[in-house]
Amino acid sequence: MLRYIEKIGRATVGSIEELGYASSLLAESFYWIVFGARRGQAVSVSATFYQMLQVGIAAIPICAALSFAVGIMLAIQGINTLKAFGAESQVVVGIALSVTREFAPLIIGILIAGRSGSAIAARVGTMQVSQEIDALRVIGISPVRYLVVPALLAMIVMVPTLTFFADIVGMFGGAFFSVLELDISMQAYIDRTIKALVVDDVMQGLWKSVVFAVIIAIVGFVNGFSVSGGAEGVGKATTRSVVQAISLIIVADMVFTFYLNH
Amino acid sequence: MTYKITQYAGYSVIHLEGDVDLSTSPNARKIILECIEAKNNVLVDLSGVDYIDSSGVASLVEGYQLAKSGNTEFGLVNVSQAALDVLQLARLDTVFPIHLSLDAVAKVAKEPG
């Protein structure tokens, strides 16, 4: 019994410590973005663009495929459910709102957490094990400025961009199925989508995705920097960062949705 | 670092003085390269140099290369032991024409051929 309490206690202390570390990483990142140039350590633009390429451009095909599939899935479910009320044609509104507000940011968040969040943890963990992080510090290069900030900025730009892209592809996927199933024209579908959507719906999804982006990057780095114990440690940190990031994304999504719809 | 350029026996002599280090060597480099680009035969007098680091030596290397490609002469004069140590470390003492003094240069220059 006592042992259990002790275990829970230690885990609590551990996660509070981790939370503290995460916030300090975030704070330090903003410090370098604002004051880096003044300290003679400006954030590298080329490194940021390179990260954007890795996080964003390279993920376009898989994002397109997934959001298209989600769009079709929503159309199938929507039409089936709405048939019971004889309101199949309302599926257009349903798809438009659920893709932009919920599914696009969530799918992209989970995808990027699995794809790029894990890559961050693995890369930084490996650098930690091989003393490359120590080498950076000893050379006088802040690892936060050099590694964290470019990846964080790239995430903050690319995750919402991909989400917007997924909005469009997802709705197109829904349209694709609905047009075949409901016997309406593509033009009519698009017109009704535009009428149904307001800017706020899209913005709600995009704001969420900014938060997801920060979660993915910071969770990846916290786990990467905390690696100890060789290759096995790197593997553990990678897995851990994906699980943590996805869990946090879903929780954050719930909190977000709750507040935005009240 | 300060510098002064004099003319001697057909050479432009660049006298460098003080420390040639990471912060001052870009300036030294600019002076040397400009002098060579103006088609002068150039000597760099290191007698007043207290300390020269590898960025300074790299500038000398670049100057020598530029002089060679422009068919002008380039050499070092009055190389102190400290500077020589740095050149030797990179095995560059055998690469540069190193003269003991300006007089020695003049003697060689006067000889025909």
Place this chain on the structure above:
Amino acid sequence: MNKKIAEPVVEVQSLVAHYGSCEVLHGVDLSIQDGEIMVIMGGSGSGKSTVLRHMLGLNTPTSGVIKLLGQDITHISASKMDALRRNIGVSFQGGALFNSMTVGENIALPLREHTQLDEKTIRIMCRMKLELVNLAGFENLMPAQLSGGMVKRAALARAIIMDPKLLFFDEPSAGLDPVVSAELDELILRIRQAMKTTIVVVTHELDSTFRIADRITVLDQGNILMVGAIDEVRNSKNKRIKDLLERRAREIKIDAEEYLNRLTGETG
């Protein structure tokens, strides 16, 4: 003669360090003079790497003072520490080359980050250092394509690219064959000769130690056993030092009952 009066380049005073709640350094004092090669020697687990990490400012001591080039790095602003680090080079045990960059980019990184030198100057400086460590022509290879000895030499080239006043070297000869390790020692001596660098080497290799050291610090279980010139250490009467020099296994007295308890996991 004013070398003796001059302030030491490295000064460590009563350094105490913990990993978690375990005290691993129990008050280490160390003073390294300008232009000196100091070898920190000791058995495995004696705390060599820990002392080094503290001197590099990678770990924060529990208590004690660490001064590098006259500045106390335990109480120094971040920007002053950055400035100080430009005068310090470090070659890590495993090289710690950045795996995503070529050898040339690795060596040039400190220059690119800290100076406004022309790209041409940077490239010449890199090649000069590569020549120095006998790696001419390898600048476009990736670290993964190098052998262990080559990685060490490339790491040394990166460590000295800014012509540091103070050079730290962790285990220069670990994992190298005797010939390559002797070459590396030779290189360390030449660098000191030409650049008057103060060099701190951490190693457990005796041959290497006796080749390069001006003075030796012997560390044992988190304490300094002695500091002295090569001959003083060689002639030391201290039993632990003799064991270390003669590569004798530590004699471990066996308390039968306690040993039995240890094996069976019973306490008391």
